[in-house]
Amino acid sequence: MNINDLENKALWLRQELFEMIIKQKKGHIPSCYSCVEVMVALYYGGIVNIKHRYPEDPDRDRVVVSKGHAAMVQYPILADFNFFPKSELLKFTQPGGLLGMYADYRIPGIEGISGSLGHGIGMGAGFAIAARHDGKKYKSYIILGDGECYEGSIWEGAMFAAHHELDNLVAIVDRNALCILGETEELLSLGDLENKWRSFGWETFTVDGHSFNELLPAFDKIREVVGKPSVIIANTIKGKGISFMEGKSEWHNKMPDTEQLAQARSELGLL
Amino acid sequence: MKMTNKPSSQLMRDIVINSIAKAAEKDKDILFISADLGAKALDGFRRDLPNQFIHAGISEQNMVDLASGLALSGKKVFLYAMAPFITARCFEQLKCVIASMGLPVTLISVGVGLGYDHATLTHFTPEDIACMRSLNGIEVLTPSDGESAEAIIEQAIAVPKFRYIRLDRQGQPELYHGNFRISQGLGFGHIREGKEIVIIACGALLQKVLAAQKILKSDGINIGIIDLFRVKPINTLELGSLLRAYRCILTVEEQLLDGGMSSAVLEMLADQNILMPVKRLGMKDGFSVVNGNRDNLHEFYGIDLENIVESARELVRD
Numbered sequence: 001m002n003i004n005d006l007e008n009k010a011l012w013l014r015q016e017l018f019e020m021i022i023k024q025k026k027g028h029i030p031s032c033y034s035c036v037e038v039m040v041a042l043y044y045g046g047i048v049n050i051k052h053r054y055p056e057d058p059d060r061d062r063v064v065v066s067k068g069h070a071a072m073v074q075y076p077i078l079a080d081f082n083f084f085p086k087s088e089l090l091k092f093t094q095p096g097g098l099l100g101m102y103a104d105y106r107i108p109g110i111e112g113i114s115g116s117l118g119h120g121i122g123m124g125a126g127f128a129i130a131a132r133h134d135g136k137k138y139k140s141y142i143i144l145g146d147g148e149c150y151e152g153s154i155w156e157g158a159m160f161a162a163h164h165e166l167d168n169l170v171a172i173v174d175r176n177a178l179c180i181l182g183e184t185e186e187l188l189s190l191g192d193l194e195n196k197w198r199s200f201g202w203e204t205f206t207v208d209g210h211s212f213n214e215l216l217p218a219f220d221k222i223r224e225v226v227g228k229p230s231v232i233i234a235n236t237i238k239g240k241g242i243s244f245m246e247g248k249s250e251w252h253n254k255m256p257d258t259e260q261l262a263q264a265r266s267e268l269g270l271l
Numbered sequence: 272m273k274m275t276n277k278p279s280s281q282l283m284r285d286i287v288i289n290s291i292a293k294a295a296e297k298d299k300d301i302l303f304i305s306a307d308l309g310a311k312a313l314d315g316f317r318r319d320l321p322n323q324f325i326h327a328g329i330s331e332q333n334m335v336d337l338a339s340g341l342a343l344s345g346k347k348v349f350l351y352a353m354a355p356f357i358t359a360r361c362f363e364q365l366k367c368v369i370a371s372m373g374l375p376v377t378l379i380s381v382g383v384g385l386g387y388d389h390a391t392l393t394h395f396t397p398e399d400i401a402c403m404r405s406l407n408g409i410e411v412l413t414p415s416d417g418e419s420a421e422a423i424i425e426q427a428i429a430v431p432k433f434r435y436i437r438l439d440r441q442g443q444p445e446l447y448h449g450n451f452r453i454s455q456g457l458g459f460g461h462i463r464e465g466k467e468i469v470i471i472a473c474g475a476l477l478q479k480v481l482a483a484q485k486i487l488k489s490d491g492i493n494i495g496i497i498d499l500f501r502v503k504p505i506n507t508l509e510l511g512s513l514l515r516a517y518r519c520i521l522t523v524e525e526q527l528l529d530g531g532m533s534s535a536v537l538e539m540l541a542d543q544n545i546l547m548p549v550k551r552l553g554m555k556d557g558f559s560v561v562n563g564n565r566d567n568l569h570e571f572y573g574i575d576l577e578n579i580v581e582s583a584r585e586l587v588r589d
Contacts (some may be wrong), residue, residue: 126340
């Protein structure tokens with residue numbers, strides 16, 4: 001896909017997520033929207049090796065959305081890869097449906113359970129060690145929230161992955177600078193995240209997380225990194241794509257009213 | 272008095288690790304991960320099977336997250352650490368990424384209960400049974416001697432599932448004399464048959480209960496002893512039917528009484544509508560630091576030999 005196609009795909013993903021979440025009034029639109037381009041770059045930008053209709057491929061790359069409140073960002077993509085029927089998207093969170101608020105590892109294409117923060121790096125290191133052990137080439141891509149980086153276990157995992165030179169492990173930090181109560185730097189400073197990861201022995205990249213022109217070259221460079229894990233600090237805007245949600249922490253778990261719905265639909269090209 | 276219960280010079284941890292090493296030589300998917308806890312047998316494992324040993328660092332949380340990724344990739348993972356740190360310290364991880372996904376990970380803890388006697392409160396696990404048996408789908412096992420430790424780990428190797436194996440820090444005297452296999456499927460060992468009163472315990476405390484049995488026998492009180500080595504899942508039907516043959520129960524544990532082994536027994540009795548007198552000896556709310564060896568601790572916390580004997584006498588009298 002070229003950049004234009006990827007941008008269209010990103011819009012498609014935002015539209016799908018919007019309808020899925022609004023229908024059930026459950027889910028986290030802003031957390032998903034800040035990592036839409038990251039997810040589209042991975043799945044449609046030629047980064048991850050994932051085959052349609054074959055979620056159990058032993059050689060597939062592993063993608064883990066460790067920031068579990070954005071687990072649903074994967075659902076329309078996985079349905080698009082024909083891992084399960086698209087009709088499941090309409091049953092999101094409903095009895096008898098496959099897809100829940102947080103990722104359940106029994107969903108085809110979901111590698112591990114999510115919802116509690118701080119598990120992705122350790123789990124990903126497990127995938128990476130297993131790949132090496134089995135002589136497999138697959139990589140593991142872990143999407144972290146920046147707020148998730150408050151969890152100490154992330155840094156235990158970071159130290160471990162660097163020591164074991166896990167160049168088949170890639171983390172992407174969705175640096176939207178917001179958590180539920182407000183701005184991270186105001187509430188409890190995460191500081192220079194790139195420096196922190198670098199000091200733990202990771203190869204680091206900082207990009208505009210909404211720009212395919214920056215994301216794709218970073219992922220390409222990561223292919224060349226040998227002997228250490230890589231992390232992309234993706235500077236993003238929480239709620240990107242719906243103007244009144246952008247950069248506003250209060251929208252973390254809030255649903256729009258009738259007027260706002262119309263405006264959002266208009267901005268997303270759904271009208 | 273004839274010394275029949277001489278502590279084994281072989282530690283249960285060495286027996287367990289040797290069994291895993293033997294299996295790991297043939298099965299490359301077996302991985303052993305330590306959070307910086309050693310053992311004599313582990314030195315050999317690390318030397319002979321370096322690709323199947325991982326040092327997790329003193330990072331139990333990451334150790335468990337790591338285990339989840341490995342287990343999801345088809346590896347048979349054995350995690351090894353001191354008891355307090357492989358339980359409460361990483362409980363969140365055990366709950367979220369092991370129990371929730373039903374992954375076949377075996378936790379091997381060393382120094383359960385008051386095993387690290389001189390280290391005091393931070394190294395005690397008065398809550399490990401309560402914590403661990405609350406996890407979804409876990410099996411909780413406490414070997415009481417080398418033979419039971421070996422049989423339990425062999426089952427864990429043969430049929431991997433989420434298990435918590437509680438090892439004592441010290442070598443334990445032989446208890447089963449080649450008969451553990453008979454009890455293994457039951458989940459408990461009726462190691463002494465008696466009348467009227469039965470004492471339920473597990474692990475190292477069984478030695479104290481055996482000593483109490485001898486004293487009580489000289490009083491003409493013939494107690495039964497049950498080694499409840501599998502506290503979860505408890506064998507409700509078989510254990511219930513055995514307990515009905517007695518008139519009263521005394522439980523003894525190195526656990527806080529809230530949620531520990533005896534709580535599991537009480538739940539089982541209630542579920543089976545078995546009404547009989549039960550007295551529980553264990554640690555009580557508000558327990559504090561005391562320096563000394565394990566015997567000193569037992570005295571301080573009320574689970575010493577004298578208290579066991581006296582409690583049994585009282586139960587029989589009443």
